[in-house]
Amino acid sequence: MDMNRKRLDGDVPAPLLVTPAHAHCDLAALLAERASEIKDDLLEHGALLFRGFAVDSVEKFGAVADQIGNARLNYTYRSTPRTSLGGGVFTATEFPQSQEIPLHCENAYQRDWPMLVAFCCLTPADVGGATPIASMREATQAIGAALMDEFEHRQVKYVRHYRPYVDLPWETVFQTDDKAEVARFCDSAGIEHEWLDEETLRTGQVCQGVANHPVTGEKLFFNQAHLFHVSSLGEETAQSMIDMFGADQLPRQSFFGDGSDIPADVLQAVRDGLNRKAYDVAWQRGDVLLLDNMQFAHGRRTFSGPRKIAVTLSNPYSGHLPG
The missing domain is CATH 3.60.130.10 (Clavaminate synthase-like)
Structure with a gap:
C-alpha cells in the first residue's frame, strides 16, 4: 500500500486524510497509478487532504492536478481577484487578510461550474488562514x-x-x-x-x-x-x-x-x-486538498503574515445543458 487513509479529525467524516506509506513518495505518480481509486474516494467522501507528500511548488502542484482533473477552467467571468500562476493554476482569492470569505461553492453564481476544486498550500499563514469546508448535504x-x-x-x-x-x-x-x-x-x-x-x-x-x-x-x-x-x-x-x-x-x-x-x-x-458544521482545514506546507465542488463548500478565515494557496478548477459541468 503506497498511501494511508484515515479521518483527519475523529469527530468529522471529511476531509479524509491521505498520507504516504513511505518517505519520498511522489504524489503525481501515485495519483497516476491510483486515479480510479482516488476518484472513488473523492466521490464517497467529498473532500480529500493529501499531507506529507511535499507538493511545495507550482510545478509540482501542476503535475498533481494533471492526474486528477481534466479541462482546467480559465476562470473567465470572474467574481474575485486572483493572479494566474500559469498553466491554469491561480492564486486563491486575494481579498485583504482581515476579511473572511464566507462559505460557498465555486462558480455557483454561473450556469457552468467546475466539479473539482484543488488547493495546494505553498506558504501557510503565520496565524490563521484556515480554509473552512462544509458538507453541502448537511x-x-x-x-x-x-x-x-x-x-x-x-x-x-x-x-x-x-x-x-x-x-x-x-x-x-x-x-x-x-x-x-x-x-x-x-x-x-x-x-x-x-x-x-x-x-x-x-x-x-x-x-x-x-x-x-x-x-x-x-x-x-x-x-x-x-x-x-x-x-x-x-x-x-x-x-x-x-x-x-x-x-x-x-x-x-x-x-x-x-x-x-x-x-x-x-x-x-x-x-x-452553511456554517452549522463547518470544519477548518489548518494548512501545512505542501498540503493538497481536493473538493467535490457540489458536495463541499469552502471559504477562508482571516490571517496574518504571508499566505500562498494555489488553486485549479477542472472537470467543467453545465447545469443547464443535457449531459
Whole structure:
C-alpha cells in the first residue's frame, strides 16, 4: 500500500486524510497509478487532504492536478481577484487578510461550474488562514425543504455594475478590453448586458438555486445569493454602499429570479445552514486538498503574515445543458 487513509479529525467524516506509506513518495505518480481509486474516494467522501507528500511548488502542484482533473477552467467571468500562476493554476482569492470569505461553492453564481476544486498550500499563514469546508448535504438539510423548494422554483438573479476603481473592472472579469467580445460572451452565456454610460456596464443573469449532482443525483443547495447580496458586507458597510451607489446600482447584488428581493431572514438561514458544521482545514506546507465542488463548500478565515494557496478548477459541468 503506497498511501494511508484515515479521518483527519475523529469527530468529522471529511476531509479524509491521505498520507504516504513511505518517505519520498511522489504524489503525481501515485495519483497516476491510483486515479480510479482516488476518484472513488473523492466521490464517497467529498473532500480529500493529501499531507506529507511535499507538493511545495507550482510545478509540482501542476503535475498533481494533471492526474486528477481534466479541462482546467480559465476562470473567465470572474467574481474575485486572483493572479494566474500559469498553466491554469491561480492564486486563491486575494481579498485583504482581515476579511473572511464566507462559505460557498465555486462558480455557483454561473450556469457552468467546475466539479473539482484543488488547493495546494505553498506558504501557510503565520496565524490563521484556515480554509473552512462544509458538507453541502448537511447544509441542504439545515436550510430545509421549504427554502430549498423556493430557491429551486424561483432561482437566483445576479446583477452587477462595473465602474472604474470599484470592485473588479469589467476587463478583468471578462478577460478582454474589447466591448464587442464582452457582448459575445454575454450573449452566449445568457447574460443581460447594458452600457449605462461609456464606463458603466450592467449585467444580469438568472441561474439555478439548487442543482442535482450529476453522479450521485442528490439535490443540493447551489448558488451564491448569500455571497453576492449586499448584506454579506455587514450592516454598516452595506448601508454605505447603498448610500454611495443607490440600491438599484450596487456593484453586485442578488435577487430571486423574478427580480424580487430576497428577505434578510432567508439569507441568514442560508448562512446559518452553511456554517452549522463547518470544519477548518489548518494548512501545512505542501498540503493538497481536493473538493467535490457540489458536495463541499469552502471559504477562508482571516490571517496574518504571508499566505500562498494555489488553486485549479477542472472537470467543467453545465447545469443547464443535457449531459
